[in-house]
Amino acid sequence: MITVLRAGPLTTVQDLGRPGYAHLGVPRAGALDGPALRRANRLVGNVPEAAGLETTLLGCKLRFEEAATVAITGAVVTLKLDRQPVEGPVVRVPAGGVLEVGRAVRGVRSYLAVAGGIAVEPVLGSRSTDTLAGLGPERLTDGMTLPVGSQPDGSEPGGDIADPASPDVPGGELVLGIRLGPRDDWFEGRGLFVSAYAISPMSNRVGARLAGTALTRTRAGELLSEGVVLGAVQVPADGQPIIFLADHPTTGGYPVIGVVDDVTPLAQARPGTTVRFRDLD
Known part of the structure; x- marks a missing residue:
């Protein structure tokens, strides 16, 4: 389980969305920056469609009740583990560790993937929060808990971790x-x-x-x-x-x-x- 200590102004659970329901009045939803979420999932060994967290500008602060491997992509942010600065995009968090995703210094939205994925109950095949239709899990609030799934057998973190920002955040006009x-x-x-x-x-x-x-x-x-x-x-x-x-x-x-x-x-x-x-x- 993950305990939310500081939710930030708009942190939501997102995966790649729920396509195929527009005829029922249901939009796709899903991560606004899909490539960033896919990359975070790849870095922790998840399938691309696993659910993670999308933060907005001011990040969030989480306590991990069990040891976890986490990746943060998207907006450029500062990271702290148990109040000490750490380098991303991949962070190994010990049991009881507190990870703080700081203010975005470039870009807007960061994506946090944890090995095993965020295992909230899916709605119409997706775990995404739809802020307009009100489908999916509630946006994060202080004190709530999030379940973490089991990492598939044989999966391991992988991918290029040299530069967490360059693939995700365009610059200029x-x-x-x-x-x-x-x-x-x-x-x-x-x-x-x-x-x-x-x-x-x-x-x-x-x-x-x-x-x-x-x-x-x-x-x-x-x-x-x-x-x-x-x-x-x-x-x-x-x-x-x-x-x-x-x-x-x-x-x-x-x-x-x-x-x-x-x-x-x-x-x-x-x-x-x-x-x-x-x-x-």
């Missing part, structure tokens, strides 16, 4: 590839590609809100609700785009101007980060 449609004809010209946008502090696991030059609509009125997907760029009445992330709704009534091909970099993009779009068509 983000350029996101996008395919226009289905409602790009509701907007003037190619305004989406002219201006730079900034990530808004109002962003969360549901969507990355952008702030910049408002897109101008050429059509009045509203749409009936339509299906939306991961990476859909929805444009509400204020003209400021929203890029849907893992916990997005499965339908929406605002026009979707296009779909971003890979939203992974947004998992580590801090508020104020500059975003530009590149036309993939």
Whole structure:
């Protein structure tokens, strides 16, 4: 078992999500930075889809009731074991040891995998917390406990541990590839590609809100609700785009101007980060 001593502002259990249920109104959810979670699992010998913890900006503090092998990837953080600084990404924690994942100094979200995985009860085949639909385990709170599964026989930690940050945290301006449609004809010209946008502090696991030059609509009125997907760029009445992330709704009534091909970099993009779009068509 793991006891949560400090949960942090938003720490959740995440795996690779629950695809295949959008027709029931259930989004995929799952880790925002899937490659970082996969890497953490590989480093402790887990299968890629094992559940770990996703922290946000301020980390968390955990006590391990039994000895454990832990890996931390994603955002660059400081680590302390029993109040002493340690180097990651792989940490061997003794029974009763307290591991503190500190404030992110680069990036936003860190991923903590423990050998055996976080063994909370799955919902629709996934252990992910869906912050919009309310499915899966509750977000972590101080004092709660988390079960740890058994490591598969014959599995051992592996993978490159030389640089825990470089594969996971992009730097500088983000350029996101996008395919226009289905409602790009509701907007003037190619305004989406002219201006730079900034990530808004109002962003969360549901969507990355952008702030910049408002897109101008050429059509009045509203749409009936339509299906939306991961990476859909929805444009509400204020003209400021929203890029849907893992916990997005499965339908929406605002026009979707296009779909971003890979939203992974947004998992580590801090508020104020500059975003530009590149036309993939």
